[in-house]
Amino acid sequence: MGPLETLEALQTRHRREHRDLQARITQKKKSASKKTRKGVNDECATLESELKERHSQELAALNGENGSIAKDEASIEQSPEAEAEDDPETITNGIAESLQNTSISSPPSESADSPASSEPRKKQNRAKARLARRAAEQDALAAQAAAEAASMPDLREQERINMRGHFSKYKLQEKEIRADGHCMYSAVADQMDQAGLGLNPRIQPTIADKQLDGVGEAEKKLPSYKLVRYAAADFIEQNPDDFAGFMEEPVDEYLRKIRETGEWGGHVELMALARQYGIQINVLQANGTVDEITPAEDSTATGDDKKVIWLGYYHHNFGLGEHYNSLRKAP
Numbered sequence: 001m002g003p004l005e006t007l008e009a010l011q012t013r014h015r016r017e018h019r020d021l022q023a024r025i026t027q028k029k030k031s032a033s034k035k036t037r038k039g040v041n042d043e044c045a046t047l048e049s050e051l052k053e054r055h056s057q058e059l060a061a062l063n064g065e066n067g068s069i070a071k072d073e074a075s076i077e078q079s080p081e082a083e084a085e086d087d088p089e090t091i092t093n094g095i096a097e098s099l100q101n102t103s104i105s106s107p108p109s110e111s112a113d114s115p116a117s118s119e120p121r122k123k124q125n126r127a128k129a130r131l132a133r134r135a136a137e138q139d140a141l142a143a144q145a146a147a148e149a150a151s152m153p154d155l156r157e158q159e160r161i162n163m164r165g166h167f168s169k170y171k172l173q174e175k176e177i178r179a180d181g182h183c184m185y186s187a188v189a190d191q192m193d194q195a196g197l198g199l200n201p202r203i204q205p206t207i208a209d210k211q212l213d214g215v216g217e218a219e220k221k222l223p224s225y226k227l228v229r230y231a232a233a234d235f236i237e238q239n240p241d242d243f244a245g246f247m248e249e250p251v252d253e254y255l256r257k258i259r260e261t262g263e264w265g266g267h268v269e270l271m272a273l274a275r276q277y278g279i280q281i282n283v284l285q286a287n288g289t290v291d292e293i294t295p296a297e298d299s300t301a302t303g304d305d306k307k308v309i310w311l312g313y314y315h316h317n318f319g320l321g322e323h324y325n326s327l328r329k330a331p
Contacts, residue, residue, distance in 0.1 A: 181262030189224035190326040191309035
């Protein structure tokens with residue numbers, strides 16, 4: 001092909017070599033420290049000078065003169081863009097901009113021309129990272145709680161062991177009562193039956209009679225715990241001043257829960273039952289304490305004349321929480 005094509009090829013190669021040199025210079029200046037910066041700058045200037053000289057010589061050899069073509073080539077190399085690239089401050093700013101762009105750019109697989117398209121991906125990744133950190137924190141807390149639980153004493157087993165020791169002391173044996181909200185009333189009914197005392201209270205339950213109106217004789221038999229509930233409610237109803245101070249709600253509502261629901265019974269109901277049936281109720285706890293609930297403050301019955309029943313009170317042994325069992329006399 002003619003000389004023009006050869007000239008175009010030469011100019012193409014010169015531009016490529018010029019770009020390669022600029023890249024090398026940028027890398028050298030980027031890697032330079034304060035101590036080596038002056039030497040690096042001098043070296044870069046020498047490389048640029050040598051490249052320009054060689055390019056001029058090659059153009060002169062091709063054209064046989066240092067005429068307009070060489071001048072054109074020199075103008076290409078010394079264009080404002082090239083001078084800007086050679087300027088140290090421009091190179092430094094370019095490096096900083098390059099580093100900044102690198103730190104915020106999207107992954108290599110995504111297009112740098114579409115930063116908006118990469119934003120949802122980055123947000124999604126941050127959300128996943130937060131979820132992962134939160135899950136890790138929750139796992140750590142769960143592991144810590146499990147370790148603490150493993151190191152804690154088994155309160156349920158300790159309570160059971162302590163109660164068994166007290167059974168021997170008082171010559172008692174335990175009758176398990178179903179944990180259904182009626183346990184205290186069922187335990188009292190079992191104790192009354194075992195002692196042969198029956199469930200006939202001093203004040204006959206009237207609520208039971210009203211609820212049984214119109215019911216056949218075969219259906220009139222109520223569960224024993226229900227009769228004990230009625231006995232407690234009736235005594236509180238007829239002596240409201242003795243119990244109102246222990247209640248956090250109106251007496252009528254309190255009595256309704258005793259008679260019609262599975263509301264747990266406690267000390268108030270035991271006081272009412274002790275006075276209703278004329279008995280002393282001893283409540284044994286795991287720490288060895290025996291709460292003696294007497295039928296009246298002036299009760300003087302002793303020995304065989306004293307009617308006593310026993311209940312076992314648990315804090316930890318049953319799923320519903322507080323619980324009463326019947327404690328019968330051991331044979």
